[in-house]
Amino acid sequence: MASPSHRRPVRGRRPGLLPLIALAAVVLLVSLVVALRPGGEPDTVHTATEPSSSPRASVTPTAPKAKAKAGAEAKARPTPSVPSPSPARTTARPSARPSPVASPRPAPRAVSDSAPLAGRIKPKVTYQGVATHYDAADGDGACLYGPSPDLMVAAMNTTDYETSKACGAYILVRAAGGASVTVRVTNECPLPCAPGQLDLSKQAFAKLAGLSAGRIPVTWSLLSPSTSDTVSIRYKIGSSRHWCGIQALGHRNPLARLEVSTGNGWSRLTRTEYNYFLSPDGTGCGGPLRLTDIYGEQLTVDGIAVRPDAVQPTRVQFARH
Incomplete structure (x- = not known):
């Protein structure tokens, strides 16, 4: 009878041990799952890197920059919906160029049909x-x-x-x-x-x-004829550094003014009825000269010495009108 009673307790302990082992395994598995599930520490990292799906992360940080840029380019870009700045610059350039294009137009040629410095005899008049x-x-x-x-x-x-x-x-x-x-x-x-x-x-x-x-x-x-000649300069007989008369010859268009350099600008000389421009005190005699025709075109001549009654050619001529 001792054997059977000894065997009974042994059988009774086996069934109780298995549930404990199974329970321990379940607990261990649950702990691992809990530790590794998205709600654990990795979840915190995921939330920080998920702004692409979150309205705050993707829109809030970038929207203010987009608005600031749109405000800065509002003048150059008429349609804020254009995303690329290059079209805005392309549009702004043509709008800024018309004034330079208009000004380089023949400013000297603007007087081609008129002669602001003409006297009684004017072009285009019969x-x-x-x-x-x-x-x-x-x-x-x-x-x-x-x-x-x-x-x-x-x-x-x-x-x-x-x-x-x-x-x-x-x-x-x-x-x-x-x-x-x-x-x-x-x-x-x-x-x-x-x-x-x-x-x-x-x-x-x-x-x-x-x-x-x-x-x-x-x-x-x-x-205003065609010509291959250039303007020449002649100092009147008796001219010197203290008094001089200056004459221009061979000019295509009627001459309106002759000026001499004073070092601080240009001084206009008085024209005589015998077609010389006089500098009674010698101002500018032997220095640079500036000739102006009735159309307003100006020619500057340098290197003409005071050589009385000598015709000294230049390299300049007025434009044809």
Whole structure:
């Protein structure tokens, strides 16, 4: 009987041990699951890196920057919905360029159809008068240019001569029958020559009518001819560093001003009826010169020494109009 009673307790302990082991295994498994589940410490890291799905993390930090940028570019970008800044810059450039494009336009050429410094004789105007003729000899006259290379010259009536302002002007003269001739003003025709009257050399008059006609009605207008010549400068006889008279020759357009450099700017000289510009106290004699035609174009000439009665060529010429 001892054996059976001994075997019973042994059988009774086996069933009780298995549940304990199973329970321990379950507890261990549960602890591991709890420790590793998303709610543990790794979950905290995940929450910090999850802003892409969270409205606060993705929108709140970036939205203020987008608004600030839009505010800064509001002037350059008319449509805030455009995301890329490059279209905004592309749009802004053309809007800023029209003014520079308009200003580089021929500022010098803006006066091509007008002559703000012209006197009585203006471009694009047709004048009516009469033509007579005289013996021009070598073509010299009141303008004191000296002998002319050709004898297609004219003397301008005193009114339109305008204290030698007409000197050097090229004039297209037309007769009633259609004949025409181009002459250069080198002389003055005193009274009784009337305003509008041209006294032509015999050679020029003969291009319009026979010399026996003596006096014919004409129309005439200012020209700006083509030429390969450049302007020349001449100092009057008796000129020095203390007094000088300066003359410009060979200019394509009528000359409006001649100025001398004073070191602090430009000083305009007075023009005489014999077509020299005078510096009575010697200011600027032998220094840089600035020439201005009736269209407002300016030419600067340097290196012209005071050499009385010597024709000194330059490298400049006024533009054709």
